[in-house]
Amino acid sequence: xxxxxxxxxLFIIFSNFIFGQSNFSENPLDAIFETKDSKNFWEAFDKMxxxxxxxxxxxxxxxxxxxxxxxxNRIINADSLFxxxxxxxxDYELSRNVLDGLSSKEKRVRAI
Numbered sequence: 001x002x003x004x005x006x007x008x009x010l011f012i013i014f015s016n017f018i019f020g021q022s023n024f025s026e027n028p029l030d031a032i033f034e035t036k037d038s039k040n041f042w043e044a045f046d047k048m049x050x051x052x053x054x055x056x057x058x059x060x061x062x063x064x065x066x067x068x069x070x071x072x073n074r075i076i077n078a079d080s081l082f083x084x085x086x087x088x089x090x091d092y093e094l095s096r097n098v099l100d101g102l103s104s105k106e107k108r109v110r111a112i
């Protein structure tokens with residue numbers, strides 16, 4: 001029983017080193033507010049009705065590491081994203097301006 005507890009504790013401690021994210025600053029003031037993906041998303045969104053091909057293919061290709069990491073488990077691929085966005089277009093429209101004024105929010109977050 002005691003050995004199981006020790007092994008579990010050691011696994012938890014070392015799993016942070018093995019599976020944890022790396023190359024990130026310890027200083028929150030170094031955080032980057034990346035908005036390129038949002039801009040690219042809305043460009044693809046606006047092309048949906050006009051384009052003969054899936055505009056989210058380019059969105060996925062130009063995507064940041066965040067998009068690439070999010071793809072496998074959530075987005076799946078450009079065709080899947082296109083289908084979901086087309087089906088829920090009105091819901092997506094409601095979030096179009098959510099990043100407006102981000103620079104003032106960024107200052108506030110950094111101050112906190």
